[in-house]
Amino acid sequence: MTAFRFAVLGTGxxxxxxxxxxxxxxxxxxxxxxxxxxxRAQEFVDALGLGCLxxxxxxxxxxxxxxxxxxxxxxxHRDLALAALAAGKPVLVEKPFATDAALAREVVEAARSAxxxxxxxxxxxFLPLVREVDALLAQGAIxxxxxxxxxxxxxxxxxxxxxDPALGGGALLDRGVYPLSFVVxxxxxxxxxxxxxxxxxxxxxxxxxxxxxxxxxxxxxxHASLRGELGNDLRYxxxxxxxxxxxxxxxxxxxxxxxxxERTAVEPAGAPAADGVAxxxxxxxxxxxxxxxxxxxxxxxxxxxxxxxxxRYAGNGYHYQAEEVARCVRxxxxxxxxxxxxxxxxxxxxxxxxxxxxxxxxxRPA
Numbered sequence: 001m002t003a004f005r006f007a008v009l010g011t012g013x014x015x016x017x018x019x020x021x022x023x024x025x026x027x028x029x030x031x032x033x034x035x036x037x038x039x040r041a042q043e044f045v046d047a048l049g050l051g052c053l054x055x056x057x058x059x060x061x062x063x064x065x066x067x068x069x070x071x072x073x074x075x076x077h078r079d080l081a082l083a084a085l086a087a088g089k090p091v092l093v094e095k096p097f098a099t100d101a102a103l104a105r106e107v108v109e110a111a112r113s114a115x116x117x118x119x120x121x122x123x124x125x126f127l128p129l130v131r132e133v134d135a136l137l138a139q140g141a142i143x144x145x146x147x148x149x150x151x152x153x154x155x156x157x158x159x160x161x162x163x164d165p166a167l168g169g170g171a172l173l174d175r176g177v178y179p180l181s182f183v184v185x186x187x188x189x190x191x192x193x194x195x196x197x198x199x200x201x202x203x204x205x206x207x208x209x210x211x212x213x214x215x216x217x218x219x220x221x222x223h224a225s226l227r228g229e230l231g232n233d234l235r236y237x238x239x240x241x242x243x244x245x246x247x248x249x250x251x252x253x254x255x256x257x258x259x260x261x262e263r264t265a266v267e268p269a270g271a272p273a274a275d276g277v278a279x280x281x282x283x284x285x286x287x288x289x290x291x292x293x294x295x296x297x298x299x300x301x302x303x304x305x306x307x308x309x310x311x312r313y314a315g316n317g318y319h320y321q322a323e324e325v326a327r328c329v330r331x332x333x334x335x336x337x338x339x340x341x342x343x344x345x346x347x348x349x350x351x352x353x354x355x356x357x358x359x360x361x362x363x364r365p366a
Contacts, residue, residue, distance in 0.1 A: 001027065003026075003027060003028060003029045004027060004028045004029070004066045004067070004322075004325070004326035004329070004330070005028075005029055005030070005031030005032075005064075005065045005066050005067075006018075006022070006028065006029070006030055006031060006065060006066070006067055006068070006069045006092070006322060006325075007030075007031060007032040007033070007034060007060045007061070007063060007065040007067070007068045007069065007089070008030055008032070008033045008034070008069050008071060009034045009035075009057055009060060009068060009069065009070050009071060009072055009080055009084075010034075010035070010070065010071035010072040010094075011033065011035045011040050011041060011043070011044040012071065012072075013159070014071045014094055015033075015044070015069075015071035016044070016048070017316055017318055018069060018071060018121075018318050018322070019033075019044075019048055019050065020048065020315075020316060020318070021315050021316045021317065021318025021319045021322070022318070022319050022322055023315060023319075024314045024315025024316070024319045025315075025319040025322065025323055027323055027326055028319060028322040028323055028325075028326050030050050030052055031052055031053070031063070031064070031065040031066075032052055032053040032054070032055070032059075032060045032063045032065050033045050033050065033052065033053070033054050033055075033060070034054075034055055034056055034057045034059065034060030034061075035054075035056065035057070036056065036057065037056070038054060038055050038056050038059070041054035041055060041056070042054040057080065057083070061083060061084055061087040061089060062087065065089065066090070066326070066329060067089060067090040067091065067092060067117070067325055067326075067329060068080075068084040068087075068089045068090070068091050068092070069091075069092045069094070069121065069322075070084070070091060070092070070093045070094055070121075071094045071121075072094075073161055073167040073168055074094075074096050074098065074099050074167065074168025074169075074173055075099055075166060075167050075168040077093050077094070077096075077097065077098050077099075077103075077107070077168075078098050078099075078103040078104075078106055078107055081093050081107045081110075081111075081118075082106065082107060082110055085107075085110045085111055085114050085116055085118075086110075086114075088114070088116070089116070090116050090117035090118070090325065090329050091107075091111065091116070091117070091118050091119075092119050092120075092121045092321070092322070092325050093107065093118070093119070093120055093121060094120075094121045095120055095121060095122045095177050095178075095181075096120075096168070096173045096174075096177045096347075096348065096351070097120045097344045097345075097347070097348055098348060099168040099173065099362075100348060100351070100352055101345060101348040101349040101351070101352050104344065104345055104348040105345060108341045108344075108345060111334070111341070112334065115334065116334065117325065117328055117329050117333065117334055117335065118334070118335060118341055119321075119324075119325060119328075119335060119336050119339050119341065119344075120339055120341070120344040121321055122177070122178070122181050122321075122339060122344075123317060123318050123320065123321045124178060124181075124249075124250050124251065124252070124317075125181065125185075125321075125338060125339050126317075126320035126321045126324055126338060126339070127251070127252065127253075127311075127313050127317050127320060128311040128312070128313055128320075129245070129252050129253055129254065129255060129309065129310075129311035129313075130245075130252065131338070132309065132311055133236075133243065133245060133255060133309075134185070134338075136243065136257065137186060137236065137243070140240075141238075141241065141243070141257060141259070142236060142237070142238030142239070142240055142241035142242055142243055142257070142258075142259070142260075143238040143239030143240030143241060143260075144238055144239045145186045145187060145218065145236055145237070145238050146217070146218055146219070146237050146238055146239060147218060147219045147220060147236070147237040148179075148182060148183045148186050148187060148218075148220040148221075148234070148235070148236050148237075149220065149221045149234070149235045149237075150178070150179025150180075150182055150183065150220075150221075150222055150223075150233070150234040150235070150249060151179060151222070151223040151224070151225075151230040151231045151232060151233065151249075152175040152176065152178050152179060152223075152224055152225075152230065152232055152248075152249065152250060153171065153175060153207070153223065153224055153225025153226070153227075153228055153229065153230035153232065154225070154228075154229050154230070154232070155225070155226065155227050155228055155229060156229075158226050162174050162204070162226060163200065163202045163204055163206075163226070164202065164204070165202060165203045165204050165362050169202075169204045170204035170205040170206075170208075170226075170362070171204075171205050171206055171207055171208050171224040171225050171226045171227075172197070172205050172208045172224050172351060172354060172355070173351065174224075174226070175224040175225070175226070176208060176210075176222055176223075176224030176351070176354075177347055177351070178249065178250045179222045179223075179224070179234060179249065180222055180347050180350055180351070181343070181347050182234055182249075183212065183220040183222060183350075184343055184346045184347050184350060185343060186218075186236060187212075187214035187215075187216075187218040187220055188214050188215055188218075188346070189214070189215075189346045189349065189350065190212035190213060190214050190220070190350055190353065191213050191214060191215060192212070192213045193210055193211070193212050193213075193350070193353040193354055193356075193357045194210065194211045194212075194357055195208060195209065195210035195211070195354045195355075195357040195358040196208070196209055196210075196358055197209075197354075197355075197358035197359070197360045198227075199360065200226075200227075203362065204226075204362070205355075205358070205360055206225070206226045206227045207223075207224065207225040207226065207227055207228065208222075208223075208224050208225075208354065208358060208360075209221070209222070209223045209224075210222045210223075210354045210357070210358075212350070222354075231247060232247035232248045232249055232250070233245060233246055233247040233248075233249050234249040234252075238260075239260075240259065240260045241257065241258050241259045241260040242257075242258045242260075243255060243256070243257050243258070244256045244258075251313075251317060253310060253311060253312050253313060254308065254309060254310045254311075255308075255309040256306060256307070256308055256309070257306065257307040257308075257309060258305065258306050258307075259305040259306075259307070260305075321339075324336050324338060324339075
């Protein structure tokens, strides 16, 4: 089968990771690279030994490729995606899909109107472990999901564009969209949001934390930071267990599934006394408390019905999303069932809600 060819718009670190990631696949490859300055595109191609067309954005959109991957700053995503769609190209748009929900909706509506494939490039969603986690949750492995807690933050790697509001910088857009995507997938759009943000001297949110309430009573918390080291993991709680996706949750390879049992009824007041203490039950006895302390020292796999999950990814993991685009386009699909555009829109709508709740209203780029 002929390789599916991507045009890559952008020459930054994410574009580089994508291009390198495709080397782990026999089915997809880079067919062109575009930059505002063709010389920079050529440097990118030469440095990675790609041997493909290097030109400006317009030249790439007119080239013989199967899809366009947009890896430029978030403030440019809407315009470049619309240009690619107008050129008749399916699009893979790097996360965040846009800088707000209205701009994201323009892209989705244009893709649907043109009958072209469109997907957000939240590459984590396509990793083997994450696909298995999705399947386990769908199968009811932890019962009904009642809560999700996720975080992504560190202070040691902060690229300059993340501090620039004109480019769509900030913790929420760059890092918060990862846990938010998992939250929306599991619990749906939130009904209400409480949030706080700490703004830096440039005006971007350097840290944002939010508590969300979802239909059916589900609760979630999301924490994103450019200035502090967070847990960088993801935890699902359910009516019959829990699931912990070990950090880094943006590139996970292992998780721990804890299966719960039937709910235990609490003895009513007046139950038989234990250790001669009026009103105490068997679980209040000295031996019961002593046993708890000993069991607490045991590894999780011994303490509970715990199932460790390890699912390693090939290469740097970026090729899985590219292979999904190729699969969908060849089947004539307009979106991916793994990463539907409605979920991307729901994430951007939630971003808008969090900003409003935190009193942070960044100006939309011109």
